[in-house]
Amino acid sequence: MYFFTVLSCPAYTTIMPSLSSSSSSCSTCTFLLSFLFALTASNCAAREISSTSSPRQLSVDYYAKTCPQLEQLVGSVTSQQFKEAPVSGPATIRLLFHDCFVQGCDASILISTTPGSEVLAEKDAEDNQDLRVEGFQTISKAKALVESKCPGVVSSADILAIAARDYVHLAGGPYYQVKKGRWDGKISMASRVPYNIPRANFTVDQQLKLFNSKGLTLEDLVVLSGAHTFGFAHCKQFVSRLYNYRGSKQPDPDMDPRLLKALRMSCPQFGGNSDTVAPFDVTTPFVFDHAYYGNLEAKLGLLASDQALFLDPRTKPLVLQLGTDKHKFFQAFAAAMEKMGSIGVERGT
Ligand code: HEM
Structure with missing residues (x-):
């Protein structure tokens, strides 16, 4: 199991100088x-x-x-x-x-x-x-x-x-x-x-409502969430699942006990390092594959919003299917990225 600590804080305000410097080449644009x-x-x-x-x-x-x-x-x-x-x-x-x-x-x-x-x-x-x-x-x-x-x-x-x-x-x-x-x-x-x-604690209903408002479907939601097959999340995004899930003072019963134990070691309930992150996919955190879906079936989802996709009867069948069919996931992901990449761009003057 891998855990990573980010030691430096990104300087968000100082990036992209080259983007604003291009203004001089744009004579008809006014600000x-x-x-x-x-x-x-x-x-x-x-x-x-x-x-x-x-x-x-x-x-x-x-x-x-x-x-x-x-x-x-x-x-x-x-x-x-x-x-x-x-x-x-x-x-x-x-x-x-x-x-x-x-x-x-x-x-x-x-x-x-x-x-x-x-x-x-x-x-x-x-x-x-x-x-x-x-x-x-x-x-x-x-x-x-x-x-x-x-x-x-x-x-x-x-x-x-x-x-x-x-x-x-x-x-x-x-x-x-x-x-x-x-x-x-x-x-x-x-x-x-x-x-x-x-948000990480969104129910499927909340996720779906938001995706629908962008012209995306239930299938798009499940497929695009597959991007959580790589990358990392900070403790604060899932810590409530480890200690006090939805106010129950108990951990989320839908998290595998071994994952729970490992995450608790890195993410204490109080006073932990706010820069600590955990991988979405504990086995291949840098690989874009379809392991995300298998992980959900094995109760190894990191965020409550991820695990919810396996628990909801509307999304579970697709989670199961994509977990066994990498080719289908890759095809669907490419198509869904095209849809997501077109949001709001077709109505320009
Ligand atoms: C469906 C609802 C979604 C929720 C609730 C959600 C939430 C989150 C959260 C809380 C994190 C961790 C941020 C952090 O602690 O640093 C994260 C990371 C990430 N999300 Fe999502 N996300 C969603 C959908 C998506 C979609 C549609 C994509 C792309 C197609 C995406 C791509 C990623 C990636 C790649 C990371 C890892 C980033 C990194 O390691 O730097 N997510 N997401």
């Missing part, structure tokens, strides 16, 4: 709203999303003429970063999820709070405090490289979607084509985060 935050889309693509405008389609060959080497450029960054820091994989996939669920896939998660402003950007919201710095670093590096070869063309939102796909594949998961053509947003507000990001 009128001083209380908002300027992440300029380098292709002048920073637009506000409007619900009244015409449909917008993404396409695999969106940059075929303007930046044909885009995928190789991003790939050179992700493969290097994956070698140096494999946690960049789960970090970036979670970053995409948190971007897409709040105001659509518009890279608004990357925008920094304007110094001195009282209005916080998304990344400074409570629910985003544990997003790892390695995810932000990946996009920052990739954006800088892409800008050097294809100045003023590619949106950060597209780079994030490509990088997430790269990491899924590098970690052993499926390779899938990424459709592109997202526009970067220029509005980012922490106040929009809390009701758009699911």
Whole structure:
């Protein structure tokens, strides 16, 4: 069993300098709203999303003429970063999820709070405090490289979607084509985060309601949760399951006693190290496989929201199926990532 302690705190406010520096290349973009935050889309693509405008389609060959080497450029960054820091994989996939669920896939998660402003950007919201710095670093590096070869063309939102796909594949998961053509947003507000990001203690009903509100189905919920086949969670996300589950003063009966014992050693009820994390998948924490589903069946789910997918009769059959069929999971995951990666991007003006 592996346990990891994160010793350094990520510096969330100091990242992404290259993103805001691209503003000079964007002559027609104006920044009128001083209380908002300027992440300029380098292709002048920073637009506000409007619900009244015409449909917008993404396409695999969106940059075929303007930046044909885009995928190789991003790939050179992700493969290097994956070698140096494999946690960049789960970090970036979670970053995409948190971007897409709040105001659509518009890279608004990357925008920094304007110094001195009282209005916080998304990344400074409570629910985003544990997003790892390695995810932000990946996009920052990739954006800088892409800008050097294809100045003023590619949106950060597209780079994030490509990088997430790269990491899924590098970690052993499926390779899938990424459709592109997202526009970067220029509005980012922490106040929009809390009701758009699911919590570790959410019931299936609560998770489903949120996913449905994004145009995602019950199947998408189960399949996308499979991303918890790699990566880590902090003790605070599951500690109540270890000591006082839903106010019972008892541990969660749906956690395997050996996992319970091991997690208790790392995560005391009081006074533990707030940086301590545990792997979602105790056997292969850096591999993108379908072990997540088998773990749920074996009561080895880390979060209550994960284990709930096995306990609920609506989701259990799919959990069982995906646990025995890696090919089906990989196919379904690729399709669900395309759906998630399209949230909110089809209605731009
Ligand atoms: C369905 C409801 C979901 C809930 C309640 C949830 C909740 C969480 C929580 C609490 C963490 C641990 C954060 C920490 O302590 O650092 C986490 C990590 C993670 N989540 Fe989710 N999540 C959900 C769905 C998703 C989806 C849809 C994806 C992507 C497709 C995703 C990808 C990840 C990844 C990869 C990590 C590990 C991050 C890392 O190690 O840096 N999650 N999630």
